[in-house]
Amino acid sequence: MSGFDYISDPKEIYNDSFAQIRAEADLGKFSSDEQEIAIRMIHACGMVDLVDDLMFSNDAVTSGRAALADAGAIFCDVEMVKAGIIKRLLPRDSAIICSLNDKGVQENAVELGTTRSAAAVEFWQKYTDDFEKSIIVIGNAPTALFHLLDEIAAGHPKPALIIGCPVGFVGAMESKDALIANDLDIPFIALKGRRGGSAIACSALNALAGGLG
Amino acid sequence: MSGFDYISDPKEIYNDSFAQIRAEADLGKFSSDEQEIAIRMIHACGMVDLVDDLMFSNDAVTSGRAALADAGAIFCDVEMVKAGIIKRLLPRDSAIICSLNDKGVQENAVELGTTRSAAAVEFWQKYTDDFEKSIIVIGNAPTALFHLLDEIAAGHPKPALIIGCPVGFVGAMESKDALIANDLDIPFIALKGRRGGSAIACSALNALAGGLG
Numbered sequence: 001m002s003g004f005d006y007i008s009d010p011k012e013i014y015n016d017s018f019a020q021i022r023a024e025a026d027l028g029k030f031s032s033d034e035q036e037i038a039i040r041m042i043h044a045c046g047m048v049d050l051v052d053d054l055m056f057s058n059d060a061v062t063s064g065r066a067a068l069a070d071a072g073a074i075f076c077d078v079e080m081v082k083a084g085i086i087k088r089l090l091p092r093d094s095a096i097i098c099s100l101n102d103k104g105v106q107e108n109a110v111e112l113g114t115t116r117s118a119a120a121v122e123f124w125q126k127y128t129d130d131f132e133k134s135i136i137v138i139g140n141a142p143t144a145l146f147h148l149l150d151e152i153a154a155g156h157p158k159p160a161l162i163i164g165c166p167v168g169f170v171g172a173m174e175s176k177d178a179l180i181a182n183d184l185d186i187p188f189i190a191l192k193g194r195r196g197g198s199a200i201a202c203s204a205l206n207a208l209a210g211g212l213g
Numbered sequence: 214m215s216g217f218d219y220i221s222d223p224k225e226i227y228n229d230s231f232a233q234i235r236a237e238a239d240l241g242k243f244s245s246d247e248q249e250i251a252i253r254m255i256h257a258c259g260m261v262d263l264v265d266d267l268m269f270s271n272d273a274v275t276s277g278r279a280a281l282a283d284a285g286a287i288f289c290d291v292e293m294v295k296a297g298i299i300k301r302l303l304p305r306d307s308a309i310i311c312s313l314n315d316k317g318v319q320e321n322a323v324e325l326g327t328t329r330s331a332a333a334v335e336f337w338q339k340y341t342d343d344f345e346k347s348i349i350v351i352g353n354a355p356t357a358l359f360h361l362l363d364e365i366a367a368g369h370p371k372p373a374l375i376i377g378c379p380v381g382f383v384g385a386m387e388s389k390d391a392l393i394a395n396d397l398d399i400p401f402i403a404l405k406g407r408r409g410g411s412a413i414a415c416s417a418l419n420a421l422a423g424g425l426g
Contacts, residue, residue: 003366004359004391006384008327013356017382046380046407080411083296114221139412143226146217153216167259167412169230171219178217194259198293199352199380199410 017043024048033061037189040207044199053192055180060161063187064135064208067160072133073097074205075124075159077117077144077166081137084202089210099123117141121148131157135208138164139201142171145179152184161187163204167196230256237261246274250402253420257412266405268393273374276400277348277421280373285346286310287418288337288372290330290357290379294350297415302423312336330354334361344370348421351377352414355384358392365397374400376417380409 007013018039025048027035034056042050071092076082082098099105099120109119121144125131136159138145145166152158164179166172176190189204220226231252238261240248247269255263284305289295295311312318312333322332334357338344349372351358358379365371377392379385389403402417 003363004388006356006359006387008325008331008356008359010322010328013328013383020382043381045410046382046385079296080293080415083292084411109223112221115223115226118221143219143221146219146221150216168256169233169259170226172259174219175217197258197410197412198297199412202293 021048025051027051030054030056031061036211037061037204037207040203041191041200044203045195045197047195050191050195050200053195055188055190055192057182057186057188060187060189061208064161064163064189067133067135068092068094068209070133072130072135072160073128075099075127075134075136076202077120077138078140078198080198081139081202084139084198084206085137086206086210089206091209095127097124097127099127114147115141115143118143118147120144121151125156131159134159135205136162137201137205138162138166139196139198140166142166142168142175145175146171149175149178149184152186158184158186161189161208163201164188164190165196165201165204168194172196234261238264240264243267243269244274249424250274250417250420253416254404254413257416258408258410260408263404263408263413266408268401268403268405270395270399270401273400273402274421277374277376277402280346280348281305281307281422283346285343285348285373286341287348287350288312288340289415290333290351291353291411293411294352294415297352297411297419298350299419299423302419304422308340310337310340312340327360328354328356331356331360333357334364338369344372347372348418349375350414350418351375351379352409352411353379355379355381355388358388359384362388362391362397365399371397371399374402374421376414377401377403378409378414378417381407385409 021039021042073095076098079098102123105120109116164176179188179190234252234255286308289311292311315336318333322329377389392401392403
């Protein structure tokens with residue numbers, strides 16, 4: 001029926017993809033749980049050398065999975081990240097929140113002299129009474145990550161995990177370096193350097209939730 | 214107020230980002246319109262060497278901009294692409310459609326022995342009487358791109374532009390090579406190789422709509 005000869009069976013596509021990634025990527029420095037997350041992140045961007053820049057704090061997988069098992073909220077910096085989270089993989093009915101378009105965010109951004117993404121971070125705490133069991137997924141805005149770290153340094157509650165994959169040329173590398181330096185002792189998964197993005201960020205969350213299943 | 218020293222003004226972030234990209238990326242092979250699109254795509258992924266794999270058909274920008282000016286529909290393979298399209302940049306009120314979760318797609322996929330993404334392509338034509346002025350944005354599924362090309366080869370109408378950025382290890386490179394070979398004479402923007410993804414794909418559409426504004 002088809003003019004092109006290609007693999008169309010979804011299960012075969014996944015299995016073949018993961019096998020290629022395992023064959024090519026240098027996964028030896030990761031635990032087996034971390035490997036599952038690394039494989040999904042590589043799968044999301046097509047680059048096996050992502051492992052060179054991928055960092056996990058020791059407690060990232062444990063803390064993140066405990067938060068999901070406890071139905072902790074998931075906060076996303078942009079709608080694209082929210083759209084990429086596969087709900088059926090979540091063990092509980094976690095709220096998935098992007099406050100970027102909340103009423104008042106634009107005004108708050110102007111007042112603070114910052115981006116909407118950073119201003120939107122200030123709206124997260126009102127969505128949950130238990131921010132300590134929430135997971136933050138940042139796939140776009142370095143300013144959102146900086147703003148969150150500043151809030152926590154000023155005494156705000158810490159989340160259970162930060163997945164830090166902001167992307168780009170201004171502040172992305174620096175914001176992730178600050179996360180990785182981990183002066184605040186927060187579990188993290190982070191991608192060093194300029195690379196990042198919504199697809200890579202939410203693939204880490206999806207892998208945390210569902211492994212390679 | 215902030216513990217970190219970083220640029221927080223949105224306009225300054227954009228300008229500084231675009232200046233870095235212009236300084237580092239080898240944009241000389243592109244027209245000035247194509248450069249705007251290339252810069253936005255690089256901005257979306259943090260990789261200046263994206264230009265090595267980025268291909269435009271001669272008529273891509275002209276045909277794509279004419280379609281947007283004519284309020285052509287925009288079809289996306291996944292919800293993440295749809296979420297990343299910046300509506301305020303569109304010159305007209307184009308419909309933005311992702312049929313992946315339409316009723317009957319899953320059954321159609323099982324029947325055809327293919328992915329939901331590919332099966333969802335068959336639902337596009339019913340959304341518009343004028344498929345010739347629509348734009349296709351594929352940021353995830355090689356099978357969706359193959360399926361669309363197969364449909365067109367079988368006599369279905371051609372769209373005004375295909376933005377082909379499926380990502381990954383099984384079929385992504387091959388599906389984009391088929392698009393670039395352009396046996397069907399369809400305007401395209403494509404990223405060769407394994408790299409791609411929703412963020413890169415919709416950044417091309419956003420640049421087409423709004424330039425670097």
